[in-house]
Amino acid sequence: MLKYRGALVLMALLMLPSAAWSANNNPLLVGGPNDPPSRTDTPDNFATSPPGAHLTYYGGRVVSNMQVVEVLWGTGGAGTSNGHFLAQVVNTSTPSIATFYQQVLNSGYVDWLTEYNTDITDAGGNPGTNQTIGHGSFSEQVRITPVNTSSFLTDGDIKTELVNQIKAGHLPLPTADGAGNNNTYYAIFFPHGISIDSGGMISCRPGGFCAYHGTIVASTPVGEIYYGVHPDFQAGSGCDLGCGTGATTFDNVTSVASHEMAETITDCEVSLAPFNEPPLGWYDDNNGEIGDICNALQGSIVGADAHTYTVQKLFSNVANDCIVVPHVDGGGPILTISPTTKDFGAVKVHKLAKQTFILTNEDSSQTITFQRRLAIVTNSPIFQFPKKHATNCHQTLPPKGQCNLTLQFIARKKGTPESATVTIFDDAGNANQTISLSGSGK
Numbered sequence: 001m002l003k004y005r006g007a008l009v010l011m012a013l014l015m016l017p018s019a020a021w022s023a024n025n026n027p028l029l030v031g032g033p034n035d036p037p038s039r040t041d042t043p044d045n046f047a048t049s050p051p052g053a054h055l056t057y058y059g060g061r062v063v064s065n066m067q068v069v070e071v072l073w074g075t076g077g078a079g080t081s082n083g084h085f086l087a088q089v090v091n092t093s094t095p096s097i098a099t100f101y102q103q104v105l106n107s108g109y110v111d112w113l114t115e116y117n118t119d120i121t122d123a124g125g126n127p128g129t130n131q132t133i134g135h136g137s138f139s140e141q142v143r144i145t146p147v148n149t150s151s152f153l154t155d156g157d158i159k160t161e162l163v164n165q166i167k168a169g170h171l172p173l174p175t176a177d178g179a180g181n182n183n184t185y186y187a188i189f190f191p192h193g194i195s196i197d198s199g200g201m202i203s204c205r206p207g208g209f210c211a212y213h214g215t216i217v218a219s220t221p222v223g224e225i226y227y228g229v230h231p232d233f234q235a236g237s238g239c240d241l242g243c244g245t246g247a248t249t250f251d252n253v254t255s256v257a258s259h260e261m262a263e264t265i266t267d268c269e270v271s272l273a274p275f276n277e278p279p280l281g282w283y284d285d286n287n288g289e290i291g292d293i294c295n296a297l298q299g300s301i302v303g304a305d306a307h308t309y310t311v312q313k314l315f316s317n318v319a320n321d322c323i324v325v326p327h328v329d330g331g332g333p334i335l336t337i338s339p340t341t342k343d344f345g346a347v348k349v350h351k352l353a354k355q356t357f358i359l360t361n362e363d364s365s366q367t368i369t370f371q372r373r374l375a376i377v378t379n380s381p382i383f384q385f386p387k388k389h390a391t392n393c394h395q396t397l398p399p400k401g402q403c404n405l406t407l408q409f410i411a412r413k414k415g416t417p418e419s420a421t422v423t424i425f426d427d428a429g430n431a432n433q434t435i436s437l438s439g440s441g442k
């Protein structure tokens, strides 16, 4: 059955999450007095993909070896005023948007996308486009002087300008793989003060979008065009709120850019596909594209330039999860806990004994993400998390990062030995980890 895909036809949107974890908002602890009921103001998709998520191949093209042309809209320099850009968007030295594309397109982030090669039969039983997904590169940064100088642009305005700039020779023509499939991705970055309307959704507004990617129908001599739209994320833009939980504005820009980049690689012709059939690429009817399924779940990739780039997790059909790179048994980031056992010994009845445990991400490149339930302790309330300062762990633990978890023991009876197990929930290669506790009253 053909299914009309309605408003999704036009664009693959990265939505503003309704509420984001603030950087200092700790995951919940379960099993002690500090065990509040489930919060409703936190994302449900925290650290995991929606149940049943799966990308289906509908027969369209993918991008074999992406070549990125970074397009700067207008002549502004680095700065926070209207018409200007985030410094790392304009600069091309490490770290910048230019080096982000070059490094991430040559990393493990792209290696496993071979699971979305198209040398297969599509959902309709027809042969795929027979493409192999591999590394790509940053091609060049080009500044255009738009004919359209409005500060309020529609997606149609952007398409018109892009095609005209290519026709005028200001932007290069798209390149192609050996079989004629486009490799070029025009990643357009907008300066501060420009608002974009994509099918009635407005950039950087609640209910709007942080970025999107799209397709322009082929015309002579330009051919088909794949492009991404990235509004300014600087303070006051609106996208400084709700477009990611990275430590810096640049981190959120690269996260969103990685989402659109990966969606372009696996579903580049989405805007031309009104139905679940070619040229739609890899798509989940319920959850959208490879990035949408894992929207706003962030991780990181360390480039060959030694910079740690924030990226968004992507959905892997093979792993059945949102990942940055696949976990190899024993090869994922390892979370160690010190100490792993604690005998509180003989403690006076009703007196309180405390122990702080140090959690360390031993990996030098991969981030560990904690689940919304950071930890559970059994045999509560004899063993419990203290009401205050139980942890300073955040949603993610960066490479080589450390955070603390504190447990307390309150003996109830003289001489009775007590024990408990703490389980910590995360996506580390050695998850889930446990701590053994024991003690007795005197």
Ligand SMILES: [Zn+2]
Pocket (backbone or CB within 6 Å): 012, 013, 014, 259, 260, 263, 289, 291, 292
């Ligand atoms: Zn998306």
